[in-house]
Amino acid sequence: MEDCILFYWRKSGQNVPQMYRIFICARVTINLNFSLLPPPHTDFNYNTDGYDGDGAEDGKSQDSSETLPYIDESPTMSPQLCVSQGPDGEAVSPSPLEKGLEMKKLVLSGFLASEEIYINQLEALVLPMRPLKAAATSSQPVLTMQQIETIFYKIQDIFEIHKEFYDALLPSIQRWDEKVTVGHLFQKLASQLGIYKAFVDNYKNALETAEKCSQANNYFQKISETLRLLSPTDLLYKPIDRVTRSTLVLHDLLKHTPKDHPDFPLLQDALRISQNFLSSINEEIDPRRTAVTTPKGEARQLVKDGFLVEVSESSRKLRHVFLFTDLLLCAKMKKTAVGRHQQYECKWYIPLADLTFQTLDDSDSCPSIQVLPEHEIEEMKMKISVLKNDIQKEKKAPKGQSRAERLRKKMNEQESWLLLQSPTIPFRIHNKHGKSYLFLLSSDYERAEWKESIQKLQKKDLQACMLSSVELQVLTSSCFKLRTVHNIPVTTNKDDEETPGLYGFLHVIVRSATGFQESANLYCTLEVDSFGYFVSKAKTRVFRDTAEPQWNEEFEIELEGSQYLRILCYEKCFDKSMLNKDDNEIVDKIMGKGQVQLDPQTVQSKNWHMDVIEMNGIKVEFSMKFTSRDLSLKRTPSKKQSGVFGVKINVVTKRERSKVPYIVRQCIEEVEKRGIDEVGIYRISGVATDIQALKLAFDTNTKDILVMLSDMDINAIAGTLKLYFRELPEPLLTDRLYPAFMEGIALSDPAAKENCMMHLLRSLPDPNLMTFLTLLEHLKRVAEKEPVNKMSLHNLGTVFGPTLLRPSESESAKGQHITCASDIWSHDVMAQVQVLLYYLQHPPISFAELKRNTLYFSTDV
Numbered sequence: 066m067e068d069c070i071l072f073y074w075r076k077s078g079q080n081v082p083q084m085y086r087i088f089i090c091a092r093v094t095i096n097l098n099f100s101l102l103p104p105p106h107t108d109f110n111y112n113t114d115g116y117d118g119d120g121a122e123d124g125k126s127q128d129s130s131e132t133l134p135y136i137d138e139s140p141t142m143s144p145q146l147c148v149s150q151g152p153d154g155e156a157v158s159p160s161p162l163e164k165g166l167e168m169k170k171l172v173l174s175g176f177l178a179s180e181e182i183y184i185n186q187l188e189a190l191v192l193p194m195r196p197l198k199a200a201a202t203s204s205q206p207v208l209t210m211q212q213i214e215t216i217f218y219k220i221q222d223i224f225e226i227h228k229e230f231y232d233a234l235l236p237s238i239q240r241w242d243e244k245v246t247v248g249h250l251f252q253k254l255a256s257q258l259g260i261y262k263a264f265v266d267n268y269k270n271a272l273e274t275a276e277k278c279s280q281a282n283n284y285f286q287k288i289s290e291t292l293r294l295l296s297p298t299d300l301l302y303k304p305i306d307r308v309t310r311s312t313l314v315l316h317d318l319l320k321h322t323p324k325d326h327p328d329f330p331l332l333q334d335a336l337r338i339s340q341n342f343l344s345s346i347n348e349e350i351d352p353r354r355t356a357v358t359t360p361k362g363e364a365r366q367l368v369k370d371g372f373l374v375e376v377s378e379s380s381r382k383l384r385h386v387f388l389f390t391d392l393l394l395c396a397k398m399k400k401t402a403v404g405r406h407q408q409y410e411c412k413w414y415i416p417l418a419d420l421t422f423q424t425l426d427d428s429d430s431c432p433s434i435q436v437l438p439e440h441e442i443e444e445m446k447m448k449i450s451v452l453k454n455d456i457q458k459e460k461k462a463p464k465g466q467s468r469a470e471r472l473r474k475k476m477n478e479q480e481s482w483l484l485l486q487s488p489t490i491p492f493r494i495h496n497k498h499g500k501s502y503l504f505l506l507s508s509d510y511e512r513a514e515w516k517e518s519i520q521k522l523q524k525k526d527l528q529a530c531m532l533s534s535v536e537l538q539v540l541t542s543s544c545f546k547l548r549t550v551h552n553i554p555v556t557t558n559k560d561d562e563e564t565p566g567l568y569g570f571l572h573v574i575v576r577s578a579t580g581f582q583e584s585a586n587l588y589c590t591l592e593v594d595s596f597g598y599f600v601s602k603a604k605t606r607v608f609r610d611t612a613e614p615q616w617n618e619e620f621e622i623e624l625e626g627s628q629y630l631r632i633l634c635y636e637k638c639f640d641k642s643m644l645n646k647d648d649n650e651i652v653d654k655i656m657g658k659g660q661v662q663l664d665p666q667t668v669q670s671k672n673w674h675m676d677v678i679e680m681n682g683i684k685v686e687f688s689m690k691f692t693s694r695d696l697s698l699k700r701t702p703s704k705k706q707s708g709v710f711g712v713k714i715n716v717v718t719k720r721e722r723s724k725v726p727y728i729v730r731q732c733i734e735e736v737e738k739r740g741i742d743e744v745g746i747y748r749i750s751g752v753a754t755d756i757q758a759l760k761l762a763f764d765t766n767t768k769d770i771l772v773m774l775s776d777m778d779i780n781a782i783a784g785t786l787k788l789y790f791r792e793l794p795e796p797l798l799t800d801r802l803y804p805a806f807m808e809g810i811a812l813s814d815p816a817a818k819e820n821c822m823m824h825l826l827r828s829l830p831d832p833n834l835m836t837f838l839t840l841l842e843h844l845k846r847v848a849e850k851e852p853v854n855k856m857s858l859h860n861l862g863t864v865f866g867p868t869l870l871r872p873s874e875s876e877s878a879k880g881q882h883i884t885c886a887s888d889i890w891s892h893d894v895m896a897q898v899q900v901l902l903y904y905l906q907h908p909p910i911s912f913a914e915l916k917r918n919t920l921y922f923s924t925d926v
Contacts, residue, residue, distance in 0.1 A: 165323065180231050180234070217271075218263070220264075223260055230253075248329070252332075262679075308339065318332050340550075369388040375503065391418070392532075394411060411541040417522055443863050444859070445482065445486075449596065456469050459472060483596055490508065509592075510599060568693070569691060570691070571627070572690050572692065573630070574689070577616065577686050581656070584612045585612070585636045589634050593629065593631070595624075620753060634656045657683040669693070709764060710763070713793070714726060715832045731771070736843070737847075739779055744855050746780070746847060748860065751778060760788065796869055798869050806822075809900075837904075840869075848905070862902035
């Protein structure tokens with residue numbers, strides 16, 4: 066057997082502060098000297114000639130000779146450039162451009178060398194798969210096909226991704242100059258991290274399966290020992306380790322890439338994707354870089370960190386929380402002088418051995434939490450969106466940079482305020498001394514992530530630790546270097562080149578789920594990000610007593626600059642004794658959770674994009690497609706005038722001999738009967754297939770419509786009413802009056818505004834006016850239940866305003882209204898919401914009184 070050949074390239078020179086060392090491993094050659102059907106009486110001869118895995122870390126080679134200690138092949142150990150000499154022997158410093166170009170090449174060269182090692186390691190895992198699979202179909206299998214797929218899950222895909230990346234990067238470095246670009250290669254590599262997410266989710270299962278198979282099968286035990294599958298530095302860990310190293314390399318590349326270089330925005334995008342990926346997984350990635358050594362010489366690793374809102378002394382405080390292997394530390398960023406390094410100040414810490422999620426004292430009441438009215442949150446979103454539009458306009462205007470910076474600063478303040486005030490989901494922890502701490506989160510997904518991460522660590526044999534003031538200071542100081550989440554999640558922290566997210570409507574079909582161990586009552590919720598935090602947008606029906614739910618439910622979700630879709634799978638709990646003390650709601654068990662990035666190129670296709678989210682062994686199948694906001698606002702009149710959808714409202718009321726369309730009256734009646742207490746009524750999406758079924762029933766005047774309504778999910782009925790108004794050939798408040806409504810709501814004088822707004826109502830056709838007043842009174846009754854349903858007048862105005870009052874296509878084209886993606890909260894949309902809100906806040910308006918009143922406002926419409 067040939068020994069593994071290790072090359073250490075060392076570069077040193079004048080003024081070089083550290084050795085720049087790159088570890089290059091010779092290409093692994095693996096001889097498979099066993100027949101595809103290994104006889105039971107012979108040894109399973111599987112050799113990895115020349116490959117010693119991470120043996121160098123042990124300080125000894127296989128023949129017990131001394132080897133050099135482990136060398137980190139990461140290019141973050143970048144050297145300073147050697148000083149070149151001029152013709153007269155004088156030292157000549159390279160120009161900044163030359164220095165940056167050379168440093169970038171050194172970083173890439175180091176990364177390429179480590180990439181070759183990584184590919185070899187992956188190849189060592191890939192090579193045994195084929196003979197193992199062939200043996201699995203024989204009469205003498207070593208492993209079953211399912212065991213092989215579990216242990217080597219996604220390894221072949223990861224190998225091919227990195228082989229392609231390596232083959233593309235190598236020639237770029239070989240012909241290196243200032244024109245060479247590599248950003249697209251790193252961006253493509255980052256875009257394929259979904260494969261890594263699947264690998265990470267399966268990692269624990271792969272290790273457990275490999276261990277069981279090694280114990281049960283001598284042949285596989287030899288393979289496992291040869292490949293070091295189960296050792297602390299096993300090959301199966303390498304893909305997890307690699308993502309962290311790639312992310313660090315992206316940091317280095319950006320340091321040495323000018324901002325006007327074509328690579329810069331691409332590398333930024335790749336870094337953002339990689340950092341988001343690392344933040345989303347719970348594995349203890351790259352322990353060499355996340356470890357802090359305690360005074361006793363033990364390694365304390367950072368497992369997870371992020372920004373959370375803490376309720377302290379009845380007020381909200383933004384904290385950076387760090388979860389280590391043995392304790393949870395809550396810190397805040399200290400104010401420092403300009404130019405000085407940022408530092409953290411520890412507010413408190415709890416050893417994980419002392420941490421619980423249960424209330425220790427039943428008399429301990431939840432502190433009062435100040436929750437702002439929904440309309441203040443929505444108004445802030447509008448202000449932020451207007452600022453975004455203003456910033457975009459300033460960037461195009463000459464010499465507008467100084468004003469743009471002021472606008473950015475203002476937007477940062479408002480986004481930070483929104484991030485602080487919007488979370489409402491309580492996450493409470495306690496220590497053994499009875500002290501409790503309360504965080505507020507915006508997402509159940511986030512709460513589950515933190516809880517699962519802590520509980521996973523608590524399964525280990527933890528000892529309570531007490532830190533001295535010096536130890537605590539050292540640990541807090543290390544947080545700045547160790548942190549994986551660097552910026553508060555607001556859009557002002559993003560670079561201009563980064564994608565602004567999607568604005569419009571995402572159609573999602575939640576199809577089915579598999580992988581449950583036993584039957585249960587199961588449902589899913591959907592979350593999307595908006596303004597820096599996640600919000601719940603839809604919920605499937607509960608599929609009872611099954612291990613293979615088949616929902617096949619479609620939802621329409623409105624996106625506000627969203628970049629991610631999250632799916633959470635729950636087991637419904639009907640036990641009233643399981644009330645959560647903090648929010649007085651029954652806590653359903655989260656069975657699994659996962660997220661996908663909303664790639665514009667993928668979801669903006671006309672066809673449905675099918676995907677699978679894997680979560681804790683559970684697979685949820687779903688499909689999605691995206692409709693931009695400008696396309697979704699186009700009204701297409703129905704060709705069949707016998708129905709109600711897409712038919713003019715006066716045609717429908719005349720046919721029905723009614724003042725208000727039957728569909729409007731029936732939907733309102735059903736919502737008030739059993740949906741007025743429903744949390745998020747009119748905001749939570751109903752199942753699209755149910756809505757389409759109701760639409761068909763109303764269009765065909767089905768006799769069973771009342772039975773359908775009584776059986777249908779209330780969110781589907783609310784969605785049907787919204788769809789009816791959206792599909793009217795002309796908005797309820799008419800195209801003709803739209804400009805006047807926009808001018809009327811902008812009037813400053815209250816008396817003038819009153820006369821104008823009432824005059825505009827009187828100018829509506831009678832069917833439109835009666836329908837509008839009926840809807841108005843219904844929405845007021847819904848808002849009266851705001852403490853229960855969380856739907857304020859402003860919230861309802863936001864939902865219905867742009868539907869009832871929209872510019873005609875000619876008007877829209879004239880002013881380019883709402884065609885820009887980020888214009889979802891433009892001045893026009895704000896005004897549409899304000900118009901409806903004006904009438905919602907107005908005392909009751911009578912149709913007869915309105916028609917009888919003298920016309921004070923004489924201006925023609």
